[in-house]
Amino acid sequence: MSDAKATPGPTQGAMIELQAVHKWYGDFHVLRDINLQVQKGEKVVVCGPSGSGKSTMIRCVNRLEEHQQGRIVVAGIELNADMKNIEAIRREVGMVFQQFNLFPHLTVLQNLTLAPIWVRKLPKKEAEETARYYLERVRIPDQADKYPGQLSGGQQQRVAIARSLCMKPEIMLFDEPTSALAPEMIKEVLDVMIGLAEDGMTMVCVTHEMGFARTVADMMVFMDRGEVIERAPPKDFFANPKNERTRTFLSQILTH
Amino acid sequence: MASDEAALTLAPARPAPWRDPKLRAIAYQIVFVAAVVGAVGFLVHNMLGNISRQNIATGFGFLRKEAAFGIGESLIPYSPADTYGRAFLVGLSNTLYVAALGIVLATILGTVMGLARLSGNWLVAKLAQIYVETFRNIPLLLQLFFWWGLLNTAAPAPRQAWQVLPDVFVSNRGIAYPVPVASPAYKWMALAVVVALALLVPLRRWAAARQAATGRQFPRGWAGLGIVLGLPLIVFVAFGAPFALSVPSLHGFNFSGGSAVSPEFAALLLGLVIYSGTFIAEIVRAGILAVSWGQSEAAMALGLKSGQRMRLVVLPQALRVIVPPLTSQYLSLTKNSSLAVAIGFPDLVSIANTTMNQTGQAIEGIAMIMAVYLFISLSISLAMNLYNRAVALVER
Amino acid sequence: MADIAQDIPVVRQAPPPRSTRALGWLRVHLFSSVFNSILTLLAVGLLAAAVPPLVRWALIDAIWSAPNGQACHAGGACWAFIGEKMRFILFGRYPADQEWRPIAVVAIFIAMIAAACVRPLWGRRLAVVWFAGLSAAFLLMAGGLPGLRPVETGLWSGLPLTLILAVIAMLFGFPLGVLLALGRRSRLPAVRGICVGYIELVRGVPLITVLFMASLMLPLFLPAGVTIDKVLRAQVAFILFAAAYLAEVVRGGLQAIPKGQIEAADALGLSYLQRTRLIVLPQALAMVIPPLVNTFIGMFKDTSLVLIVSLFDLLGATEFALTDSNWQGFAVEADVFIAAIYWSFCFFMSRYSQLLEREFNRGKQR
Numbered sequence A: 001m002s003d004a005k006a007t008p009g010p011t012q013g014a015m016i017e018l019q020a021v022h023k024w025y026g027d028f029h030v031l032r033d034i035n036l037q038v039q040k041g042e043k044v045v046v047c048g049p050s051g052s053g054k055s056t057m058i059r060c061v062n063r064l065e066e067h068q069q070g071r072i073v074v075a076g077i078e079l080n081a082d083m084k085n086i087e088a089i090r091r092e093v094g095m096v097f098q099q100f101n102l103f104p105h106l107t108v109l110q111n112l113t114l115a116p117i118w119v120r121k122l123p124k125k126e127a128e129e130t131a132r133y134y135l136e137r138v139r140i141p142d143q144a145d146k147y148p149g150q151l152s153g154g155q156q157q158r159v160a161i162a163r164s165l166c167m168k169p170e171i172m173l174f175d176e177p178t179s180a181l182a183p184e185m186i187k188e189v190l191d192v193m194i195g196l197a198e199d200g201m202t203m204v205c206v207t208h209e210m211g212f213a214r215t216v217a218d219m220m221v222f223m224d225r226g227e228v229i230e231r232a233p234p235k236d237f238f239a240n241p242k243n244e245r246t247r248t249f250l251s252q253i254l255t256h
Numbered sequence B: 001m002a003s004d005e006a007a008l009t010l011a012p013a014r015p016a017p018w019r020d021p022k023l024r025a026i027a028y029q030i031v032f033v034a035a036v037v038g039a040v041g042f043l044v045h046n047m048l049g050n051i052s053r054q055n056i057a058t059g060f061g062f063l064r065k066e067a068a069f070g071i072g073e074s075l076i077p078y079s080p081a082d083t084y085g086r087a088f089l090v091g092l093s094n095t096l097y098v099a100a101l102g103i104v105l106a107t108i109l110g111t112v113m114g115l116a117r118l119s120g121n122w123l124v125a126k127l128a129q130i131y132v133e134t135f136r137n138i139p140l141l142l143q144l145f146f147w148w149g150l151l152n153t154a155a156p157a158p159r160q161a162w163q164v165l166p167d168v169f170v171s172n173r174g175i176a177y178p179v180p181v182a183s184p185a186y187k188w189m190a191l192a193v194v195v196a197l198a199l200l201v202p203l204r205r206w207a208a209a210r211q212a213a214t215g216r217q218f219p220r221g222w223a224g225l226g227i228v229l230g231l232p233l234i235v236f237v238a239f240g241a242p243f244a245l246s247v248p249s250l251h252g253f254n255f256s257g258g259s260a261v262s263p264e265f266a267a268l269l270l271g272l273v274i275y276s277g278t279f280i281a282e283i284v285r286a287g288i289l290a291v292s293w294g295q296s297e298a299a300m301a302l303g304l305k306s307g308q309r310m311r312l313v314v315l316p317q318a319l320r321v322i323v324p325p326l327t328s329q330y331l332s333l334t335k336n337s338s339l340a341v342a343i344g345f346p347d348l349v350s351i352a353n354t355t356m357n358q359t360g361q362a363i364e365g366i367a368m369i370m371a372v373y374l375f376i377s378l379s380i381s382l383a384m385n386l387y388n389r390a391v392a393l394v395e396r
Numbered sequence C: 001m002a003d004i005a006q007d008i009p010v011v012r013q014a015p016p017p018r019s020t021r022a023l024g025w026l027r028v029h030l031f032s033s034v035f036n037s038i039l040t041l042l043a044v045g046l047l048a049a050a051v052p053p054l055v056r057w058a059l060i061d062a063i064w065s066a067p068n069g070q071a072c073h074a075g076g077a078c079w080a081f082i083g084e085k086m087r088f089i090l091f092g093r094y095p096a097d098q099e100w101r102p103i104a105v106v107a108i109f110i111a112m113i114a115a116a117c118v119r120p121l122w123g124r125r126l127a128v129v130w131f132a133g134l135s136a137a138f139l140l141m142a143g144g145l146p147g148l149r150p151v152e153t154g155l156w157s158g159l160p161l162t163l164i165l166a167v168i169a170m171l172f173g174f175p176l177g178v179l180l181a182l183g184r185r186s187r188l189p190a191v192r193g194i195c196v197g198y199i200e201l202v203r204g205v206p207l208i209t210v211l212f213m214a215s216l217m218l219p220l221f222l223p224a225g226v227t228i229d230k231v232l233r234a235q236v237a238f239i240l241f242a243a244a245y246l247a248e249v250v251r252g253g254l255q256a257i258p259k260g261q262i263e264a265a266d267a268l269g270l271s272y273l274q275r276t277r278l279i280v281l282p283q284a285l286a287m288v289i290p291p292l293v294n295t296f297i298g299m300f301k302d303t304s305l306v307l308i309v310s311l312f313d314l315l316g317a318t319e320f321a322l323t324d325s326n327w328q329g330f331a332v333e334a335d336v337f338i339a340a341i342y343w344s345f346c347f348f349m350s351r352y353s354q355l356l357e358r359e360f361n362r363g364k365q366r
């Protein structure tokens, strides 16, 4: 029975489904009763004050963190302690971190081909072709043989995005991808993300770039103190937020 | 079906046992422990077989038997008629003695040399560098042989002893030096030092209270030094300044009077101090360099004077960098003192070695040495961890 | 901007004249204050007291050739002793008519170590060179091929033995140390506990006890009838000892890997082994190369302890040479001679490690 679930079947319904998910760090209740559905091709932007559990939530989606209660189903695969399922989900889910986390001892090209070669078992030649294709898409085709340390922050983050894309994931998770960047580099990264959205990628982005959210998001999710407080399409979300906490938060970040 | 159940309870479903990381972790550990236990068991099994085949005695009963070998120098009374157990204690006390003395002297030498390497005085810095780079790159055992050879073969007989300092004689019998003749005054002076040290606590408290109330600083360091030196001095004078030295002088083929250390002890101490001193010098130097120049500049900008800068800003930060490697240096000095066995100083290892040769009970002998050194190492590590915790608390 | 600047007449002022250069240097570096002047005078006094007698002993009064020991006692150093015993000190009891073999072995080792210091060579090719070099050295030492007389390990001595013990200890201790370090950072408590126990046990006791253990207890640990060579026993001790110290060095590197690296590897779906081999170890090991070189220096010095379990390494052979009744009382000369050998090697290696460290730091700042 569980074997049937391990293979990502045709997606009946949601790509990501969180049902009543709870998580604790020791006694600290960091996620409380999270319910969330993300359909194929849907773009969800998650925002909320620092420490509200946004990172923890999306890291639960690919098991960088373990949830203790509730259900998570990703691309049709139930996320439990089964290693097979975890491996399968990680193949289908790409993640982009705030701190890029490129591998500094590998060239850009090697960063991109590493997982396709070792996890997807692609021939090296093919992996490199894919890698060059995605480097082109993130608009740095000429940096393939440099080391991450030789690139600017914006370039590094675009390499990180390309690295995830090389695994041909069904879902991309972004955890504040522009927060560590100097202002002039934020746009080049957001442009790549917008391009990705236009191609129909399923995306969950934690970000405070509200301009990006307005153009791209199908759904806004506001979190505070481990709970999903509000969930609405961006038009409603920005025009008339229902919850008091959402209003306070929005007024704080939009006045800056 | 499993997923339906999971949906009902909303608890993550359990996977098949062989794909459950928790169960796998347990399995890996069982395999690993079994492999280690199996390997150790195999060795112990062989050992037991060999012991019974070769009729080797076992157990620590030998500790109560007569040792029947002499020990050149000892801090506690000992004669060959005493037991192996007592001989072992002699070795332990000798090890602790030479290690403690070595740690104190190496710290002094290393600190002086580390500071000298940072000195603006070119000549002094160069000399310190030559010292460090020469003695750090020669095996300690070779240095011990060198000092021992110098004292034992190159040094003259007592009749032609080298007088390196007034009344300090170096000969192939060791180093003879003057000591004060015992007098009741000294006991009282020692007591005075203890009293003075105890007085420092209320002094400190009073100074802090006065500073809090009036803002005036009290020269705590100098006043403290004055009390610690002054009080014994007063006692000394009160006893009529009984200062008589027992000076070594030549009688027949050797010195009498004063006190003397054997060439073995002198060589061991010299070697340990000079070798460890180089490492301590580097630790001190690195510690001070680790405090960024910005810290000194900030202190200067606040108007702190050079002494205050060192005491209030640089040293507290440097110490945090210095203490951990310094501790491990003390540990290696203590472990290195076991090289005494090569030049015949009766330390723990050398006496255990003799014991093992006489009784044939290598396992017990080695176990005892290891236990002692492990105890020392773990105690020092523990002290170290406590210190680190204290420092970490201050940091917050 | 530029043209405005050209309009303003610039008054160029020379800096105030500094005192004559040599005198200025002296003032700044030796006599900047009263305290410094006193220090300088003390240092000069020390040099004046120590250097001339040393020079007289080592050069002026030294005897460079003598028929025997009696003719060599004249107040100065007896370098004739070194000339007489050089062969024995360097190669010990290895058969004299086969001397070219240990000479070749030493040359091979020095060449291999030198090759390892050239960074562009790092990689697979270096590994091949080392494998070939070690095999050749072993064949040369042990013999057994046609034309090469077998020489039992009991006769291996002097500098080749020192080099073999140190290099093999590092080479075999290293993989063991990496495993121990990984074990120490494992999430499995039983694995972690055993690795910590081993590392702390070995690091907590003097090397001598490990050597005693290998030479006295190892034979007891083996099944009846199996004997183990004395050199091999010491070598095992050094490997086990080096592994514990190397484990701590490697652990330092492992600890310095940012958590994000591991998370990124996990997110890409790499397994523990892939992650460790492809992401963690390459970075961690590169970081600890300078301390690894320092550990090697330490091992090189520590091999001198085999003398205590009666092997004739460089130091052991020297001490043995000193027992010749025709040449008595030249311990100081002999010690100075081999100290120079040990020193050159260690000094070169430590300079090399400092150089690497500086390069690495520069790399980090970029």
Ligand SMILES: Nc1ncnc2c1ncn2[C@@H]1O[C@H](COP(=O)(O)OP(=O)(O)O)[C@@H](O)[C@H]1O
Pocket: A025, A028, A030, A048, A049, A050, A051, A052, A053, A054, A055, A056, A057
């Ligand atoms: N490993 C951890 N152990 C304990 N508490 C943690 C850990 N990681 C995060 N937290 C806490 O969980 C809360 C949520 O963290 P996070 O998900 O990173 O918030 P966000 O991404 O919204 O800023 C924070 O209060 C944080 O301090």
Ligand SMILES: [Mg+2]
Pocket: A054, A055, A056, A176
């Ligand atoms: Mg976060």
